[in-house]
Amino acid sequence: MTENPPALETALTVPLGTLSPGAKGIVAAVVSTLDSTAEAEDLERQLLEIGFVEGVRVELLQQGPFGDPLAVRIDERLTIALRRREANALLIVPIT
């Protein structure tokens, strides 16, 4: 299920929205950096509610035509569609 997330200081995190299909990783942080704080908080909570929480493994399965949106699988169980803009709130520690 969930694994202990690696320490943020020593790991290199990338926003999920910058990755390509085939990328795998573990969610290190869910931090929204959208413009308005209300929107950012809302997005953070929505991401948490749907299952993107620190420690889960994610895999970027597909991207839509023109590169957006992304199909991301959580923990080998659940596949969620989200846009790159939203995915950038998920900081990932890539694993090969």
Add this chain to the structure above:
Amino acid sequence: MTTEALVERPLRIALVGNPNSGKTALFNALTGSRQKVANYPGVTVERKTGFLKTPGGLTVEVIDLPGSYSLRARSPDEAVTRDVVLGRSGYEKPPDAILCVLDTTNLGQHLRLVLELKQIGRPLILALNMMDIAQRRGLQIDLETLSREIGLPVIPTVAVRKSGMQDLLAQLDTVLRQPGPTEAAAETWREPDAAEIRGQHQDVARILRAAVERPGKPDRLTEALDRVVLNSVLGLPILLLILFLVFQAVFSWATPFMDAIDAAFSGLQAGIYRYVPAGALQSLLADGIVAGVGSVLVFIPQILILFGFILVLEDVGYMARGAFLMDRLMGSVGLHGRAFIPLLSCFACAVPGIMATRTIVSPRDRLTTILIAPLMTCSARLPVYTLLIAAFIPAHTVWGFNLQGLVMFGLYAAGIVTSLLIAWLLRLTVTRGPRQPLLMELPTYKMPDPKNFLMGLSIRANMFLRRAGTVILGLMVLLWFLASFPAPPVNAAQPAIYYSFAGRLGHLLEPLLAPVGFNWEIAIALIPGMAAREVAVAALGTVYALSGSEDALNTSLTAVLAQSWTLPTALALLAWYVFAPQCIATLAVTRRETNTWRWPVLMFVYLISLAYLAAWATYQTARWLGG
């Protein structure tokens, strides 16, 4: 609490759960056909209720609430759902128990909602649904441990096979006989903040570590199919191909049924002409009521077939992929990918399509979708298109394509392209605001269940009949009256309709419509045509004083129009029809879904302006090109 006291009080439970948990199937399994759909006052959240009977003899009302990942309210509609569950809606008393449906193969995600629900303090039962799929994937859960860890009764179910229902009902019996909780818990409920949600995930992880003996294998089939279907190059063409095939099927399969219905109603009319003495009554029955009912029922085959396909694609899980593929394109005009599904339904009939926008969370996104819905070419436009194309477009082949087919396609395309433009304009002005996040689950592919499919289909057919059908029938009778009275003078030179109220209205409009090339016959026919689009065909028949069966009418009308009208006029009328808001039912349902007159009025104004502009431009251009 004594059994007698319980039986007297109407008992009620709320059915909640994540989307894609099989909640609807469970609702159907529990309540059978004893379902009713209504609305909470002031909002468009559906109040779907049904009744069940427990083994202990209790009659319980089940309220099915929309699936969601959280009780948090992101829109007024979601607030109603939350309030119903909390029991502070004011419309009705709190539910006596809550039944939460979970997808057993996704407990990691679904159990979090359960923890949120636990905080309410009402009796809560968990139905672990899709147990068959879980077992097939090798998932092994110790249900007792799970129940103990989470502190709630847990019942395994397979809703589509109705298995587990007896246990569920028995559990309900037990739970409902216990004394209820104090009201205090619900009053103090707060939305969990981010930290609490993280805490809930940790709790869920702990519970699953204890209860799951063997995690199941993921679904390889879904993954494999998605590699093709969601492929960034192939995905969109595959979607368009599927849509094209669906539309082809709709038209070719529906035609024999539509012909049969037409024949039946023509037969009915013929019978009335024979057996009812000539006069107002005969006219009312034959030309008002029978014609009115017939004009609604004739669309049922197309509507059923298109909705049937949409429902199957939804149940299989493909619609979510469609929304995924369309999200970027729709996003360029500010629409949400999910808007794709209601807009698709509008190709059958905008009335159920607009009602289907309830699945769109953001009020602004939803409004934009509703406002552009009438631009999707609905079935009712086709009789007019077919008539005019048959009369004026030669059946030549151009570059390997049938010219008539090309023109038809062009009309569809015009509606779609305009809708994107209008959506973009709306997002810049009226419905400005940030886009709602996509965050949509792509469920595993599943075989649709025939019974649930039929139930879903009959609900939509009902929706069309009740909402659109009743409005159209009522208006047809009204218009029959306007078109029949006052009766023409004895030595009438013109057809009877010329002298009626409708005729006078047509005369008034004639100078307004002259610049777009419409003659007074068209002006008159458009008046009943305002009620429902397809009525214009019958109205034209009346204006040209043609009578007879529907088929005879069409062939003779085609010939008459080809002779009496010019090509620019016909083309202008086609252009008009792409846009004109000639459907009171659509305006009525818009009023209902948006709770104000502002938006239906805006819809009417912008559509009729577009119609006039398009007709004028077409007419003038066609004339200038030498029509």
